Amino acid sequence: ELDKQKKVQLAKDLNDKERDKIIHSVEFTKFIDYSTKVALRALNETYDIITNYSESADLD
Amino acid sequence: MASLELEEILKPLIANPHVLGVLVANKEGSVIKTTLDAVITKLYADKLTKYLEMTQKMIQEIDEPDAPQKNELTFLRIRSKKHEIMISPDVTEHKYMLMVLQNPERKTESGKDRI
Numbered sequence: 001e002l003d004k005q006k007k008v009q010l011a012k013d014l015n016d017k018e019r020d021k022i023i024h025s026v027e028f029t030k031f032i033d034y035s036t037k038v039a040l041r042a043l044n045e046t047y048d049i050i051t052n053y054s055e056s057a058d059l060d
Numbered sequence: 061m062a063s064l065e066l067e068e069i070l071k072p073l074i075a076n077p078h079v080l081g082v083l084v085a086n087k088e089g090s091v092i093k094t095t096l097d098a099v100i101t102k103l104y105a106d107k108l109t110k111y112l113e114m115t116q117k118m119i120q121e122i123d124e125p126d127a128p129q130k131n132e133l134t135f136l137r138i139r140s141k142k143h144e145i146m147i148s149p150d151v152t153e154h155k156y157m158l159m160v161l162q163n164p165e166r167k168t169e170s171g172k173d174r175i
Contacts, residue, residue: 011105011106022086023061024062027155028155031156032066032070032156036070036072036148036158038135039158040072040073042160043160
């Protein structure tokens with residue numbers, strides 16, 4: 001029973017065939033296009049919410 | 061889409077100088093694509109899929125029960141001293157997630173970004 005629990009907790013390693021199947025699916029293609037765009041936009045935000053309050057920052 | 065195409069799509073993320081790693085996994089935590097080493101990939105995939113699921117549930121649970129439109133998590137950013145973790149979830153099928161690990165320290169040349 002412990003082994004069963006362990007199996008549930010550990011993610012399965014995909015083999016090349018399984019991975020290819022996912023990558024070729026329409027739903028994955030839609031997901032990766034959209035999520036990459038969102039992440040890129042988040043990454044390009046230059047405003048840093050923390051910077052002003054770091055030790056080295058000169059507060060003026 | 062072929063493997064190479066996936067690589068092309070992720071390229072602008074991977075090439076960004078602030079980005080330390082990119083990980084694509086399914087909701088069970090099985091890795092589809094990673095630029096991180098094997099040990100870190102496994103650790104992040106495991107922890108983040110669980111964390112993401114929890115957050116998705118939380119957002120739905122705190123939503124008004126009779127809201128005309130159900131609420132849903134669209135993006136997740138976690139800031140720590142060492143990293144910023146950004147998770148872009150699969151908003152339609154809820155099957156996958158994209159994680160971008162970045163260095164939170166952004167040195168600005170002129171300081172003009174500071175307000």
